Amino acid sequence: MSGFKKVALSLVMALGLAACGTATPAPTSLPATRPTNTPRPTADAGVLAARVTVVPPALQTYLQRVAASLKNDPPVLLLDGLPDAQNQAQQLAVKDPRFQVNMRAQGTGEPLRNEIFGVYTVLPSDVISATQACKQDVCYRVEMYSFAYNIGSVAIVDTTAAKVLSVRHEVDQQPDVSPELKKIAVQIAVESPEVAAALGGKPRESDAVMAATKTGLAQSRCERSNHLCVPPTFVKNNRALWAIVDLTDAALVGVRWTEVGNVVPPSVSEKRLQDDVVTKQFCQTANAITRNGWQFEYVITSSDGLQITNVKYNDRLVLDSAKVVDWHVSYSAKDKFGYSDAVGCPTFSQAVVVAFNGPRFYDLTENGQVTGFAIEEDFKSAVWPQPCNYFYKNRFEFYTDGRFRPVMINVGHGCGNDGWYRPILRLGLAGNNTLSAWDGAAWKAWTTEQWQAPSAKYSPEDAQFKVTDATNKGYFVQPSHGQFKDGGRGDNPFVYATLRKTGAEGDTDLITIGSCCNDDYRQGPEKFIDSTPEPIANSQVVMWYVPQIKNDDRKGQEYCWADTILKDGIFVPVQYPCWSGPMFVPMK
Secondary structure, eight states, X not given: OOHHHHHHHHHHHHHTOOOOSOOOOOOSSSSOOOOSSOOOOOTTTTHHHHHOSSXXXXXXXXXXXXXXXTTSSSXXXXXXXXXXXXXXXXXXXXXXXXXXXXXXXXXXXXXXXXXXXXXXXXXXXXXXXGGGGGGTSXXXXXXXXXXXXXXXXXXXXXTTTTEEEEEEEEETEEOOOOHHHHHHHHHHHHTXXXXXXXXXXXXXXXXXXXXXXXXXXXTSHHHHSOOOEEOOEEEETTEEEEEEEEXXXXXXXXXXXXXXXXXXXXXXXXXXXXXXXXXXXXXXXXXXXXXXXXXXXXXXXXXXXXXXXXXXXXXXXXXXXXXXXXXXXXXXXXXXXXXXXXXXXXXXXXXXXXXXXXEXXXXXXXXXXXXXXXXXXXXXXXXXXXXXXXXXXXXXXXXXXXOXXXXXXXXXXXXXXXXXXXXXXXXXXXXXXXXXXXXXXXXXXXXXXXXXXXXXXXXTTSOSEEEEOTTSOEEEEEOOXXXXXXXXXXXXXXXXXXXOOTTSTTSSOOOEESOSXXXXXXXXXXXXXXXXXXXXXXXXXXXXXXXXXXXXXXXXOOBSEEEEEEETTEEEEEEEOEEEOOEEEEOO
């Protein structure tokens, strides 16, 4: 065994990097109770020695830092090289008892592996009642990950007042990985014999794309044990090789191929993505609009895309907030691997697909008449439409007759021609409401938190749900099944209703929720349904809507796809977008 391998293996065994023991998770809100059992390394903790021929330099240094962090008080690996203000924020966070609840095993007090993944400037989308001081003071959002329990923790820190304003813990959720972990993942992939054998030679680190995006792989530790996994991806000859790296075990767990279609050189054009302008005007500043009887505020979030808040129609509050918190992308029904895409601001986040210019407004027309308007924001990878690059649109439509529709658009190209896209739409309904579902014969009120699988049952109003207040006024909810003349082929959505928790469960910017690749109800929102579902009749309800959209690259049938063609001697992109989202129709 090489010296590098001995060092890595001994550190893996000592640190318990596998952390595969089934643990009782801490609750999602404070006061938090730590898990009652101590995570232990599994028998295959020596997987690093078996899978990594050469321990990359970045990994060797990182493992040494992790080992040292477990001897600290508190035991947590901090981010190095931060500016003074951000370093102050992480130092304040890790000293707060509320932030420390998952750092040691209950009963034994043994140190557990925790790491600060990011320290970001607080944006307007993070501000709630508990963090109002951030409207005047300098505040940061500190994100930490517990490898032992697969818990993401978020602290909002006021560095002006030198205090932690709020803390929350999100079970089975993972913050966006740090640049250091991204580099480690790429080096593990590049040094892996399996990757070199598949590609016909060792790739360069610069060839890897999507290396910071979280992924899963069926029947691997990524899924069985909820490990933190990312997929450095290498495109070659119309195919993409996914090198799925388990960052909890620091090991390659598998390689998979997908077909990506035409590969052409990226176009060279003037850079239009003005990160500083977008960040200042639309991320750090909340904007307002009044038009066609509607009014609301809008802002681009760190990782939840475009968010609208305080939505009113004719001065009546309709929505507290609406946003798309994630895009889940799956490329194999069998192996279930893919991406959990976050979209957001071009700075202050690790979102992979970032805002491209600012929001735009469009007139909506029906039968040649203007009947409303739409606000739309593009989130685009830098060299789209190259393979393994993505282009999403957040869109909200508002009609003068009181209808409104949140719309999720995927423009492709993606990283395979056999993909399923599942955007996670969160709607915070205003006031106290009851959500009812059509059972084929009558409306049935949901009295407790629950979810519904895709249904083919529609009411006479072409609706599957309705939202009503105490006076029985409200909206019919019509999922898309091709009736909106936008080319949509149907949403087939999972729908969830949960009780709103102020400052939690997506009330502020949400770290990645759920697995990328489940094809059942386990899309993420189910995590917010308590083991004993809470009553939600005539309450503040959050409605979650998750369409399921299949891409298609067949000639003449393209959908959720983009291609590049040669026109007049240059390569130009061709779009085949797919639209999804429900229409809310006022009840008469």
